[in-house]
Every structure is written in C-alpha cells, then in structure tokens.
Amino acid sequence: MILPxxxxxxxxxxxxxxxxxxxxxxxxxxxxxxxIMQGSNPNLDEVGPFTYNEVLEKQIISVDDEMDExxxxxKSTYSxxxxxxxxxxxxxxxxxxxxxxxxxxxxxxxxxxDFMEKYGNSIPKLFPNRSSIFLxxxxxxxxxxxxxxxxxxxxxxxxxxxxxxxxNNQPPVLRKTDKEDTYLLSIFQRINDTFxxxxxxxxxxxxxxxLGDITSYMGKRVQTIWNxxxxxxxxxxxxxxxxxxIEPLPFVSTFIPELCRTVEADYVGDVSVHGLTGxxxxxxxxxxxxxSQCYCLKMNNVPKCLPQGLIDMSECQKMPVxxxxxxxxxxxxxxxxxxxxxxxxxxxxxxYIIIEPYTGTPLSGQKKTQLNLYLERQPVELLSxxxxxxxxxxxxxxxxxxxxxxxxxxxxxxxxxxxLQYLSIVPLMIGIHLTFMALLxxxxxxxxxxxTFAESLLISSNSQSNNSTQRPLHA
Numbered sequence: 001m002i003l004p005x006x007x008x009x010x011x012x013x014x015x016x017x018x019x020x021x022x023x024x025x026x027x028x029x030x031x032x033x034x035x036i037m038q039g040s041n042p043n044l045d046e047v048g049p050f051t052y053n054e055v056l057e058k059q060i061i062s063v064d065d066e067m068d069e070x071x072x073x074x075k076s077t078y079s080x081x082x083x084x085x086x087x088x089x090x091x092x093x094x095x096x097x098x099x100x101x102x103x104x105x106x107x108x109x110x111x112x113x114d115f116m117e118k119y120g121n122s123i124p125k126l127f128p129n130r131s132s133i134f135l136x137x138x139x140x141x142x143x144x145x146x147x148x149x150x151x152x153x154x155x156x157x158x159x160x161x162x163x164x165x166x167x168n169n170q171p172p173v174l175r176k177t178d179k180e181d182t183y184l185l186s187i188f189q190r191i192n193d194t195f196x197x198x199x200x201x202x203x204x205x206x207x208x209x210x211l212g213d214i215t216s217y218m219g220k221r222v223q224t225i226w227n228x229x230x231x232x233x234x235x236x237x238x239x240x241x242x243x244x245x246i247e248p249l250p251f252v253s254t255f256i257p258e259l260c261r262t263v264e265a266d267y268v269g270d271v272s273v274h275g276l277t278g279x280x281x282x283x284x285x286x287x288x289x290x291x292s293q294c295y296c297l298k299m300n301n302v303p304k305c306l307p308q309g310l311i312d313m314s315e316c317q318k319m320p321v322x323x324x325x326x327x328x329x330x331x332x333x334x335x336x337x338x339x340x341x342x343x344x345x346x347x348x349x350x351x352y353i354i355i356e357p358y359t360g361t362p363l364s365g366q367k368k369t370q371l372n373l374y375l376e377r378q379p380v381e382l383l384s385x386x387x388x389x390x391x392x393x394x395x396x397x398x399x400x401x402x403x404x405x406x407x408x409x410x411x412x413x414x415x416x417x418x419x420l421q422y423l424s425i426v427p428l429m430i431g432i433h434l435t436f437m438a439l440l441x442x443x444x445x446x447x448x449x450x451x452t453f454a455e456s457l458l459i460s461s462n463s464q465s466n467n468s469t470q471r472p473l474h475a
Contacts, residue, residue, distance in 0.1 A: 003244060003359070004211060005070060005203040007063075015241055019056040023078060024049040025143055025396040026326075028341070029094040033134040036375075039385050044341035044392060047094055050139050051084035054398060056240075061198055068206045069215060073197040078144060078188070090138060097391050098135040099321070100149065100173050100185050101127060102373045104162075106320040109378060120380035125156045127185075133375075133382050135185070144192060146184025149174060153181065172319050187371070187394070196257060204243060211360065212241030214255045225260050225315045227303060231294040236262040239353060239367065242360035245279060252281050252353065258369065259323060260316035261295065263287050265353055273363040274404055278354040282346075285330040307332035310372070310390065322372040325349055326395035338389035349395075363401065370395035 005012050026048035036042050054076050061071040104123050108116045124130045126149050128137075137147045151163035163181055166174065172190045174183040198219065204211025215221060216234050223232040236253035237243075251264045265281035272278070288309045290296065296303035297312050306312055306322065309331020313321045326349035327342045328335040336342055353365040371393045377383055 003208060004205040005201075005241070006205060016058055016060065019240060019400075021054040021056055021398050021400045022081075022084070023052040023054040023396065023398040024084075025052075025139075025394050026050075027094050027096060027139055027142065027394045028339075028392045030096060030134060033095055033132060037133060037382065037386055039387050041387050041389070042339040042391060044339050046341065047139070048086055048394075049084070050086060050143060051081040052078040052144070053081050054078050059195065063203075064200075067200075067215075068203050068210075069200045070203055071198050071200045073195040074199065075193065075195045076191060078192050080140060080144075088139065092138065093136050094139055094142070095134050095136045096142065096393050097373055097375065098127060098133055099187065099319075099373060099393065100171060101133055101135075102375065103171055103173070103320050105378055105380070105383065106374075116379060119158075119162055120378065121382075122156065122158050122162065123380075124382060125159060126151065126162070131382075133386070142186060143188055144186055146175065146186040146189060149183040149185045151181035151183075172317065199238070199257075201238065201241070209243050209246065211243035212237040213243075214238055217255065217257055217260075223260060225297075226295055227298065228292065228294050231261065234262075239365060240362060242355050242362060244360045245355060245357040248279070248357075252355070254353075256367070258317070259311060259313070261311075263351075265351065271354060273354055273401065276356050276363060278356050278363040280352060280354045283325075283330075283351040288330055307335060307390070309335060320373065322374060322390060324370045324372055324390075325351070326368050326370045326397075328370070328392075335390055338387075339392055342392070364399070366397045366399035368395065368397040 003011055005015055026046050027050070028044040029047045030036070031043045031045050032040060057075045057077070058072045059075065061073065063070050101123060104126075105120065108120060108123075124132075127135070128148065129135070135142070135147065138145075141147050151159055151166065153160055153163060166183070167181075170176070170183075173187060174185055175189050176182075177184055197217070199214050200216040202210040202213040202215055214234055214236060217223070221234055222229055223234065226232050234255055236255040239254045239256075242252070249267060251266045253262050253264050255262050263283060264287060265283045266286075268280050268282050270277050271280050290305070290308075293303040293305055295311055296305035297315055298304065304312075309324050309328055311323050313319070313323050324331055324335075325344075327344035329344035329346065329349040331344075336344075349368055351366060351368045354363045355361070356363055373391050373393060374389075375386055375391045376388045377386055
C-alpha cells in the first residue's frame, strides 16, 4: 500500500520531513490611544504584512502497532522574511494594547479586592511607558524579538511581590533574560523553536479513512476544558495529512491545538492548483453557532458565553486572550461597532484548505486567526475611564501552496491512476472490437458458403411451381 504512514513508504518520508510554511501577521495600530483612556472607542489602522519563514518539524517518539498510531511532537522555527514584509525601518513603531499589562490586571481582578487596591497602580512601573495601557514598539519586537520589561526593585520596592510572582509564574508572553529581573515581552516568542504536543496520529494502515487523524493531544484523548465530552474529544486531522476522499464529503475536520478544539470546513467547489483538481473547503459561520454552549467556559459552574465569533482561550493557552477570525469575520455584527477600521471579507479573511481528493494531498491552505483582549474598567488610575469592548491586537495566517517539486509524488500517483483507468477500459474496447469483427466475419462467410435454410425453402418452392406450370405445354 502507498498511502498509509508506514515507515519507509514515500508518504511516510514526506510526512516526517520538515514542512516549509509562510507565517504573516497584520498588526492593528492604535491611532487614538490617549482618547481611548478617556472613554473613546478605538480607531485602528491595519499595518503589515510582517512575514516569517516557518519550518515545521516532527520528532517521532513512538509507534503503537496495536492502536495504529504514531506519537510525535511538533517544533516550529521562525525567521524574518524581509522581502515579503512591509518595508519598515528599525525606528518605525506601532501602538497596540499592552497584552502583559492587560493580562496582569485580569489576573488581579480574579483575586480578592484588596490585591487590586494594593498593587493595581504599581503594575505600569514594569513597562517602558508607565503612563499608558498601550505598548509602542517595533513590530518585529512585538511579535518575536521582545520589548524590555524590568522589575526595578531599587527604584520601585513596592513591586517586590509582583516580581516574585512573575519569577515563579511567568506569563507566556514574557521570557527571562540573562539579566536578573529583566524580561522580554513578545507575542510569539513562546512558540518559536519550542516543542508542542505530544500528539498521536492514526497511520491509516488498518483503516485508510482515518489516515492523519489526531487521536490525542498532550496525552489526552478527551480534554477537560469544554462543557461536553464530544467537544472535549480530540479528533480531526493536523491540516497537513489527509486521507483520500474516497467519496465527496460535505465537510472536513481538523484539530487546532491553539484553540484546543476541532473545527470543520465546508466543501464549496473544485479548483485547479498546478494543473491538479482539488476540493476546496472553507470555514463558515456555523463553526461559531454554539447553541449547546459547549465552548463557553464556566464561571461559578455557569457557562459564560462570549458573543458569536469569539472563543475564550484563558484555559487553553493559560492567558486571557480571546481568539476570532480576522476582522471578526462570521462574528456578531455588534463587535464591529466598538473598534473602527475593521472590514471583514470572506475572500481575504476566511480559513481554507484545498485537497487533492484521490491522494489526500493538501494543494493549498491558510489558517487565519485574530488575537483580541477584553478591555474593561478597573478601580485603578489607568483603567478607570476606558471604553470597554473586545479589542483586536493583530491577525495572522500561516500555510502554503506547495511547489511542483514538493507534490511531484502526487503527480506520479495521479498519472498511475489515469493509466490504470485507461488499461481497465482497453480490454473492454478490444472485446467489443473482436465481437464486432467476429459477427462481420460470420455474416460474410455464410454468404460465400451457400443459401440459408429459409433461402433453400424458397428456391425449392419456386422450382416446384415452375415445373407444374410447364407440364401442359408438353402435353
């Protein structure tokens, strides 16, 4: 068999090899930060793309023959692609809502009220701009390189407990440096050159329709994040490996670890990529129609549901971030009334995958996600007058369209399939031809040998009639 993930097979080699993807981010630059702190709604200006080359590598841990599964981890490594990025100098800066500040204040809000009263007004002293809830920095520093954050206890001894908490329970957006009590703040440094998982994936040896299905994540086949077993069950592919679409499917499923959930993309039609016909699947609005409140996190055992199009990642990613599609695509229309500068567009902002149906080869795909924070008033100086709402930070997409060289094996399989289909027709055509020639030959041969039985009877009858008419003439 060619298609299962069997060690040594061409498909296995392609699956286990590093995959090259493109990672692009568009940052929502805040043009009126001071006004927002006085109660105005945000005005946003999309800036980008800022593009990175992503190399996705798998590290095989084990193979379970009985379960027909491979256990592995994933590691992504990112490097800046200057040529595919917006041309900005190192001195160019953008302004975004400070995720570390908002995250810290969100954490304090969940503690007894005296914590906010005691430490709330001291938190800004950690950051470069101590008089604002916004972060102004170079886009590359915000995304990966890092913006300096300091616990300066000599200057601010009141930060002692806060700094101890940071040291013992480091937020995902901060990383330590060689200098004591100094951190670097960036959005994606935590996923760069780090291993994710482990994942277990079905090999498709026992059941080819399950090829590429993720069956567990972080050692769990059923998570404990959401409100039902069906929503917690790990299922769907990894967006890279797909089984052959033996029959046309109305949708395909994929498990997205950043969301800790499965999403579905609906079939919308066939398209051509590099001369190959592929089935195009697009994530639609129904993904967000959570009528069972399955993806609503519980607060005091009561589901707390966000507006349509939003999902709370505080349990999944251990940080108070809210994810959506770019520009709140497929979200509640009310979301667009808070921040100006958003314009959702299906063609630009929708997540999609194009699959070659006979081999399951992904011909093109882009996963698109927007990061948001909830800005709310708090009894501290900087947050006492802010306008409340779901505040977009940026949106990113990653994926690729493989080159002809990368899908050469798919071409070979399709050609082999076409040859086999042709060869299966040839015997039938030969059989029809031989049958026709045999019938033609028999008909011609019979005419050469003599009259048929019916013709003989007719000749005999005519002969007897002629003889009886001639007898009186001889009388």
